[in-house]
Amino acid sequence: MTRPAARDPLDILKATFGYPSFRGRQGEVIDRVMAGQHTLAVMPTGAGKSLCYQVPALARGGTGLVVSPLIALMHDQVRSAEAAGIRAAALTSADQDRDQTLRRLRDGQLDLLYVAPERASGENFRRLLEEIDLSLVAIDEAHCVSEWGHDFRPDYRLLKPLLDSLGPVPRLALTATADSATRADVMRQLGIPEDGLILAGFDRPNIRYAISPRDGLPKQLAALVAEAPGAGIVYATSREATEKLAAQIGRDSHRPTRAYHAGLDPAVRAAAQAAFVASEDMVMAATIAFGMGIDKPDVRFVAHAGLPKSIEAYYQETGRAGRDGDPAVAHLFWSAEDFARARRRIETEVEESRRPAERTRLNALASLVETAGCRRAVLLRHFGEDPPERCGNCDNCLNPPGAVDATTVAQKLLSAAYRTGQRFGLGHLVEVLTGKGERGPSLGHDRLSVWGIASAAQEAALIRPVARALMARDALRADEHGGLSLGPAARPILKGDEPVPLVLSAPARTRRRRGSGADANLENDPLFEALRARRRDLAREQGVPPYVIFHDAVLREMASLRPGTLAAMGEISGVGRRKLHDYGPAFLQVLETHAR
Template sequence: MSEFPHLERALKYHFGYDQFRPGQRQVIEAGLQNRDLLVVMPTGGGKSLCFQLPALIKGGLMVVVSPLIALMQDQVEALRNNNIPATFLNSSLNQYQVRSREHAILNGKVKLLYVAPERLVSDRFLPFLDLVQHQVGISAFAIDEAHCVSEWGHDFRPEYRQLILLRQRYPKVPTFALTATATDRVRADIIQQLGLREPTIHIASFNRQNLYYEVREKNKGSFAELLELIQDTEGSVIIYCLTRKKVDEIAFKLQHHQLSALPYHAGLSDEERSKNQTQFIRDDVRIMVATIAFGMGINKPDVRLVVHFDIPRNLESYYQESGRGGRDGEASRCTLFYSYGDVKTIEYLINQKPDPQEQLIAKQQLRQVIDYAEGTDCRRVIQLGYFGERFPGNCGNCDNCRSPKPMQDWTIEAMKFLSCVARCKERFGMAHIIDVLRGSKNQKVTQYEHDQLSTYGIGKDKTVDEWRMLGRSLLHQGLLEQTSDGYAVLKLNALSWEVMRKKRTVSLAVPVVQKISWKERSSKAEAAEMLLMRLRSLRKNLADQQSVPPYVVFPDSTLRLMAQVQPQSLEEFGKLSGVGSHKLAQYGEKFIHEIVAYRQENTAKSVNSQVNLGNGGNFPTETELLTLQLHKQGLSVEEIAEQRNLRPTTIIRHLADLIDKNQPVNFDLLVTPEKQQKICQVLDILGDISLTPIKEYLGNNYSFDEIRLARGKWRRNHKS
């Protein structure tokens, strides 16, 4: 039996959740036993709870080290909204506010204190900590984003190295180190640099099952594809670019297409960056276009699309940045646009580094990104393999698994490749092996007399790209290994010899040029959409009144439960996941009132909504009928969207579906007859395909909305 049987009760009371996520309970129990902890949990895995709940149960103050002002303010807002006594001390406060908060801490009125590492180890702050330890006690130090302590991580912060002072100054106070990403090397560094003593180590799977990963070729039509991705997404969007110039360019173009987008990069003033970030977090702006300067510690749980319009510098950064999607566990999409031109740009930047060892590491990291982008295996196999986690493949939620390429037997080619690695005495990288196989006469091949090897020239029938694709697949399948010292030298293993001795076959997924579509994940329970929209509107109003982000009131997942379950009493409402005791008292009656009002209106309309349903059983939904009613009153798309508190793209989708369902939509008010005729002619040629190729065919004078609407009419006319 557990030493802490009442943890679930505390979890529901403070945070509103009925059960722990995998691994959380074990970590929390170890923390309550005053053990040092190293917790590696992916973004959205619930790592904050691993120190927040112990802080509420243990005596004294939990000191949380957090690297960014935005992150600590965000977390403190969310905790206070659950009636949890938390505060922060940082440079955004004046002297009076600092003194007032310090006074509350010394009087035992605060359970969690968030502070930046620079302040924590300062000469002014350490004596205050001594006083806290003496008067109320320190329950633990929680080092969030602990990978920042390691030079081998992706966000190294030198000031994190000074945190070893805490262990020396307070040897009996446990330290909890928490991070979302850490390779073996980084984990070892965290333990050493923070002086952790025999820590309880918990490493959760890095697999974010709710994220759909895809890679698309970047070309002149990619911006049109980006627009379509945004049109098909319900929720917030982050777009990452490599340079400030590209960020400004993409943000400007999106604004030109009437999309609410803001830039974020180091070239903006602190005030402008902070303002843009706040607008994004509070749902006043839907799209953030950013360099990697944006994101670490952004706690927005409802990002539904993360686009890398340029390739990232390394896989760890990509995992972290793409992982900002779907932190609430709901389905989200991660799209990477890839081009050889981006590779050349990053190679140029790497060559500017003064330290040769840094250049080597950066080049190896870039090769891993290229492997990922050009790989034909399951994206998760490649991504999780980077963190030392074996994944069997066939995830069912990436482009390579959803649209698998045809498999071909490449055993003979694999034997040639591995044999060439052996003949070159396992001392060279992939490019050299391919040169030998293809019979290159370059200086390096002749210098080592590899033009004399039996494998020289035996692979002329395959292109460099085909051999590279095979080499990468051999690495991903574990049939070949590569050194991690920056030089990426190929090494054989036991499985390599099995292939060469004809005891193991090798199959290769061969890419096919095709358009990948992602339809089935974006629409959920249309019947509850109307109520969900009303609940979102109520949540936004309540959040604005308190000047907090909407998700601090309730996360999307809890709103969806409300829309599905439709609780009628405080008792029913309190049973929902995400509704704790404080939020039940603070918001319960307001949301129940909205739900009851919706049900009454819905009942009154249910008889009337059977009128004008059209023929053939292809009936409009209630939300479409409401849009149709306003359309008949002569309101524009924008006016309907504003009145219904929906996005114009949602109204366009309603109207397109209404046209498809033979409803009386005045089509000429939406698209000019000339454009209707032209779009229908193109559809006659191309058929019923996705919007992007149609737009590419028609050019910039035609919007996605016009094409979507005309396609609805075209579909109706082509029904049998």
């Protein structure tokens, strides 16, 4: 089959998506795909990864095949593509229009087809593709290919035979989260050459990172929700916790809330997800089962009510905030018990060959939560970048904490744990070190050399935060009953070879949402709110989320520029030809009414 001459990708970007130019390294990725080259693109969430396959699929002609891990994510992407005028469909077990989709595919009436890896790797599907003119194959969430990735999916590793059978069809793997080992594994598994890597960086400058010890979580979450009025996600570590937090947040904030976890009836989960996607201010309390299947760009905050599994998981989960580029917040609340539980899981549930890598990942998390320096710098260094020392948009940069040398207190606490038999909890060790309480003498602990050696007020006040720091770095370990024993990192501390700096939390201070100039002032502008209300009505009429129609950034530009004609509106970034036709008159009417 002779392929028609390719169209200009920049023309497609302008006409279909309404953007005047490519952002970041999008243009490089698209150039490689247009040239038929295999590529792995590592780009931060919100950097426009989907455009990297949508534009060349339209430009090259034929159908672009997109392998995606979740049905909900596919449906969300299909909905957004169709709103832009792209002929898209998904072939999944949840779709009732399977025969119609297959007919459209065979007739060349689809620009994009979304499928799960389980279907894509099957023999029947491979035979089907022999009849199809494919423009490209995109493998979304490509870190799932690698056993070193945090969301490993075995079916992704079965894709290479399919890819090899397609001959010269370019393959494009896309992910936001992959360290160097994961990147190398993905490229090997998918047959992408060494020169096929485009690393666009990991920085999400619009996200403000903050990390706090858990201390009265309901009150901490209430303060966060009050500061961030848009939609948000709170990740909890158990099903029970999601339901409890949803009830608490709803009661404290009077905001709509839902709980989401794998134990709920599928229909209840689907309804909760649909309500969240459509809402502009809902708070979803969820386990990590929630999120990957959602491409909602206007999530204003993501909170973790417990420790994530790794820095990769943390980056992926916090990356669900602020995908539209507007300011967003990511706040992690942690405790020493989180680390103790995670270390027990590694030793009891993880196969032995993977334990060293899992311990390394947990130690990297410990470095992130205990640092007195820039959070973003720690994150970016983990992914191999060389960032500035300060970012200006994390808690430690905005409100620098103090730090003290707590090595002596740490040595005293470790000695007390050892000399009391490595089976008592922190409360008893505090009594021993301060020389107070009745239980110590009854056990004969008042005769130990560690009795009362931290009785000074300044040292006594540091014992509990030092214990938290030692548990994070695996110098102290807690059993399921709270008994503390020495971990492998204790020895260098006791010998004086390893210092223990302790971060002292800075006093909390009120922070305004980040914004600048006219854009920040528009948040309370009557015209901007009228445009949002019209968007809300249109979304409800058409059964789509508001962001599918236009992002807030587009409405802000409308409110600022106040175009008087459809042609002028079409010059606004993000207003493509199809959306101008479908929605332009309704928004022009709002602008005219406001002008009168």
